[in-house]
Amino acid sequence: MRSDTDRCRLIAAASMLLLPPLVLLTRGDYPGRSLLKETLSMLTLGAFFLLFGQFLLGRGARFAPEGIRFGRLLNLHKIIGYSVVSLLLVHPFLIVLPRAFEGGVSPGDALMQILTTLDSLGVVLGMVSWVLMLVIGATSLLRARLGLDYRTWRLLHALLSVLLVVVASWHAIELGRHTDAAVALLVVMLACAAVLVVIRQAVYDYSNPLSQTRGARP
Amino acid sequence: MKAPHENNGMSRRRFLTLAGGTAGAATLAAMGMAPGWGENRAAFDPDNMDQKTHQTDVLVIGGGMAGLFAAVKAHDAGARVVVLSKGRLGASGQTPFAKGIFAFDAREAGMSLDAFVAEVSRSALGTNNPVYTRQMAEHSAARVAELRDWGFFDSPLCNKAFSRPMEARGIPLIERVMVTHLIEHEGRIAGAAGFTLDDGHLIQVSAKSVVLCTGAGGFKPNGFPICDLTHDGTVMAYRIGAKVTGKEWNDGHPGQAQNPAACFDGWHGMFERKPDVTGVDVRHDLGVELNYVAYTKGAPLPPGPPDRLLGRLDGGPSRPRGFDRPHGPPPPGGGWLTGGPIHRPPLPGADGGAGGGPGGDKGPPGMRGAPVGGSSAGMAIHKSEGLVPINDRCESNIPGLYAAGDALGSYMAGAIYTQIGSSLAGSAVQGAVAGEAAAGYSRGVPMPSVPADKLAQVENEMLAPLRREAGYGPAWVTQTLQGVMIPNFVLYIKKESMLNAALAYIEELRDHHLPMLCAGDLHELRLAHETANMILSAEMKLRASLMRKESRCSHFRIDYPEMDDANWQAWINIHQGADGQMRLEKQPFDRWPA
Amino acid sequence: MAISSIDGCIGCGTCVQSCPTDVIRMDPRTGKAFIQYVADCQICHLCRMYCPVDAISITPDKSIPVVVSWG
Ligand SMILES: Cc1cc2nc3c(=O)[nH]c(=O)nc-3n(C[C@H](O)[C@H](O)[C@H](O)COP(=O)(O)OP(=O)(O)OC[C@H]3O[C@@H](n4cnc5c(N)ncnc54)[C@H](O)[C@@H]3O)c2cc1C
Numbered sequence A: 001m002r003s004d005t006d007r008c009r010l011i012a013a014a015s016m017l018l019l020p021p022l023v024l025l026t027r028g029d030y031p032g033r034s035l036l037k038e039t040l041s042m043l044t045l046g047a048f049f050l051l052f053g054q055f056l057l058g059r060g061a062r063f064a065p066e067g068i069r070f071g072r073l074l075n076l077h078k079i080i081g082y083s084v085v086s087l088l089l090v091h092p093f094l095i096v097l098p099r100a101f102e103g104g105v106s107p108g109d110a111l112m113q114i115l116t117t118l119d120s121l122g123v124v125l126g127m128v129s130w131v132l133m134l135v136i137g138a139t140s141l142l143r144a145r146l147g148l149d150y151r152t153w154r155l156l157h158a159l160l161s162v163l164l165v166v167v168a169s170w171h172a173i174e175l176g177r178h179t180d181a182a183v184a185l186l187v188v189m190l191a192c193a194a195v196l197v198v199i200r201q202a203v204y205d206y207s208n209p210l211s212q213t214r215g216a217r218p
Numbered sequence B: 001m002k003a004p005h006e007n008n009g010m011s012r013r014r015f016l017t018l019a020g021g022t023a024g025a026a027t028l029a030a031m032g033m034a035p036g037w038g039e040n041r042a043a044f045d046p047d048n049m050d051q052k053t054h055q056t057d058v059l060v061i062g063g064g065m066a067g068l069f070a071a072v073k074a075h076d077a078g079a080r081v082v083v084l085s086k087g088r089l090g091a092s093g094q095t096p097f098a099k100g101i102f103a104f105d106a107r108e109a110g111m112s113l114d115a116f117v118a119e120v121s122r123s124a125l126g127t128n129n130p131v132y133t134r135q136m137a138e139h140s141a142a143r144v145a146e147l148r149d150w151g152f153f154d155s156p157l158c159n160k161a162f163s164r165p166m167e168a169r170g171i172p173l174i175e176r177v178m179v180t181h182l183i184e185h186e187g188r189i190a191g192a193a194g195f196t197l198d199d200g201h202l203i204q205v206s207a208k209s210v211v212l213c214t215g216a217g218g219f220k221p222n223g224f225p226i227c228d229l230t231h232d233g234t235v236m237a238y239r240i241g242a243k244v245t246g247k248e249w250n251d252g253h254p255g256q257a258q259n260p261a262a263c264f265d266g267w268h269g270m271f272e273r274k275p276d277v278t279g280v281d282v283r284h285d286l287g288v289e290l291n292y293v294a295y296t297k298g299a300p301l302p303p304g305p306p307d308r309l310l311g312r313l314d315g316g317p318s319r320p321r322g323f324d325r326p327h328g329p330p331p332p333g334g335g336w337l338t339g340g341p342i343h344r345p346p347l348p349g350a351d352g353g354a355g356g357g358p359g360g361d362k363g364p365p366g367m368r369g370a371p372v373g374g375s376s377a378g379m380a381i382h383k384s385e386g387l388v389p390i391n392d393r394c395e396s397n398i399p400g401l402y403a404a405g406d407a408l409g410s411y412m413a414g415a416i417y418t419q420i421g422s423s424l425a426g427s428a429v430q431g432a433v434a435g436e437a438a439a440g441y442s443r444g445v446p447m448p449s450v451p452a453d454k455l456a457q458v459e460n461e462m463l464a465p466l467r468r469e470a471g472y473g474p475a476w477v478t479q480t481l482q483g484v485m486i487p488n489f490v491l492y493i494k495k496e497s498m499l500n501a502a503l504a505y506i507e508e509l510r511d512h513h514l515p516m517l518c519a520g521d522l523h524e525l526r527l528a529h530e531t532a533n534m535i536l537s538a539e540m541k542l543r544a545s546l547m548r549k550e551s552r553c554s555h556f557r558i559d560y561p562e563m564d565d566a567n568w569q570a571w572i573n574i575h576q577g578a579d580g581q582m583r584l585e586k587q588p589f590d591r592w593p594a
Numbered sequence C: 001m002a003i004s005s006i007d008g009c010i011g012c013g014t015c016v017q018s019c020p021t022d023v024i025r026m027d028p029r030t031g032k033a034f035i036q037y038v039a040d041c042q043i044c045h046l047c048r049m050y051c052p053v054d055a056i057s058i059t060p061d062k063s064i065p066v067v068v069s070w071g
């Protein structure tokens, strides 16, 4: 019973994050593309917006809807985190993938062209985000093996995540196919919210030394 | 017309043309171009453009199939080479859209080289130059093999494959240069000049020899991807005294009634296909039969294979015996050369008119929807128009000036499409021949030094449209020219009175509007020169069409519907007389120019 | 209206080079490609096929300038 309510709330929370972009997409006047391309775009967009939700599901969870246990949230945080990061790591390849099924530049050549367009701020931001995601993913997966103690890792994770959310948002605003003014505004707002959550958590931790030993352990 | 340096990017004239009505304004809004559009300011002063000069043995102009092979083979023959091209290598001109390339293989064809040449000549009603027909077939397989090595057949886009041999040899390539002038000095070629489209540099190349690979052209027609080609090479060469041929012939590709300007859609995805190789299959295709049917029966022409629906018509273009039906199998033996009589075919055949690509069977599968005419308006059959060769080495009558591919009036295929895929193959073969010949020529001559005042004059002419305070916009002049030239009853179904009437219009454009063409930025400067070239091409087309008082292959005179072998076993060459007037003369089919 | 929009451009400049009729230019302010001379688009799709991120949309219709007595 209890877990059912949890689930409902979680689904509600997740759709809160996914709905706005989807609404924007259907509302927007974007040129029609093939089903494959639209699907890939949607997946990428969904993954990107879920990124923001991660800040609420992490230790920021204390601000999440009441009555959901931290442990469950952190589990969810992990599941979403690993899948979203994997998807966004292949995002550059997904962009060029449809070229394999149509006439035009080949996927390999297209990727090379993208990776060599280094005078484009958006491309560089994308590359930085990609590396950040890789590091965030790897340090989470291999924390124990890397011998990172929990609190160091937690700090690192928070810092890298904030950096990522800023750089990735900038990248999405700079290059996003579906980024018009409304989407850009939404992204900025969500990014600000995410950063605020982390700052608030830090302030809380600072003013409340006890919390530094009490954090839920993953 | 504002002075260019005050120009806010979108010239007033362009704005007026586009936004001439509320519909236009609505279109602009719909395009969402309000703030960004026209942002690319012509932020340069025509009196203060950067000069870039180059020196080379062989200058190749054009980055299509012919230009590629000219550059590569001239380099391999030991010459220093520079390539200038209005568009990107392998992504401009007609080369990007051709998907079938011919390779002659006697064994596979079950036909000797001699038999092949004879068969083409039979279909071409004598209009082909058998020397070039043979040369094309003879070298085609070797060129195809090289293309295969470079990866030409691996992608629908050819820039990468074309770049490979260029980069391997380190051949300098300057793209997006509009060449406006060939420079002649002391009776021979001395180089060329133009300007870059992006940063507005003046480019001047001193060269011992020049290979024109500038392709053919048209009147910026809707429905054929040749709007970047306006016979620039031909007209530049004509202005310095070269002989030009083939202006009376017509390419008869139809378009489709629905969205006639959409080339990509009209070819039903063919542009996205990888190229492949075609074998021997001699035809008599894509003349003006469909235009004749539309002229006599009226529009719309029913979709589908036209011969089935339209049945026989009296009169109209005739076909050589054995080529009665488009794509029909040639009969064994006989032919026009041995005096076989001509008779009229059912019009127009199966997939002939609406089907195959120019010189290729890779055409759109029956271009669905009612066909409309004029899609390639202003263009002749590939290789039938261009500079007159004085020998089999692609040499023009101006020492050091060579031409290859669609820029050379080699009559390789004749004045009608005869062999699938031979257009692309011919450009490759002739490019190689011309490149080698130019390299050989440049070994024996010193680097020309052109006097400064001549260069100053060239620069003046080039930039004049930018300096004019008032005048006529190239887009408007082009539109007017199209209105005069493209109608079926002027361009395709010809008669004396209409040709003369059109000529009066074109002379007006030539004498009054051409000298007043103006441009607000580099894009318009290019358009201004292209428009001037189209006006001269139109005049050539009308005069040659008036002169040829017979019908043959893709030239049809409704007032002279018969072929006249007594008077017209001849090509028409055009050159500029000492008085600046256009002069036309005959050159017998079996002879090189005098 | 021929080439109709560019979305998701990374500013590589390939389409500017690959357009035979010089329709597209780079906007120096944004570093991205934009449609500058749409009237000259020949609807050949080369720009779209060469674009590494498939950013370019093209429609089959074309708006032709209205007829005026001089221009
Ligand atoms: C839609 C279509 C389908 C076709 N299909 C086939 C086919 O299946 N098989 C076949 O054999 N043929 C086909 N053809 C014909 C074939 O494409 C041409 O005959 C051939 O490609 C011509 O090559 P080229 O190098 O001579 O000229 P082009 O390829 O036309 O090249 C001309 C070059 O000159 C440059 N240039 C022009 N003017 C200037 C200037 N003023 N300054 C600088 N540079 C300039 C251009 O930018 C371009 O790079 C087709 C043509 C079209 C349009």
Ligand code: SF4
Pocket (backbone or CB within 6 Å): C006, C008, C009, C010, C011, C012, C013, C014, C015, C016, C032, C033, C050, C051, C052, C053, C054, C055, C056
């Ligand atoms: S090719 Fe594509 S990514 Fe590159 S500049 Fe053009 S639209 Fe932008």
Ligand code: SF4
Pocket (backbone or CB within 6 Å): C002, C003, C018, C019, C020, C021, C022, C023, C024, C040, C041, C042, C043, C044, C045, C046, C047, C048, C058
């Ligand atoms: S469709 Fe062709 S003409 Fe139009 S912008 Fe693209 S490349 Fe240029």
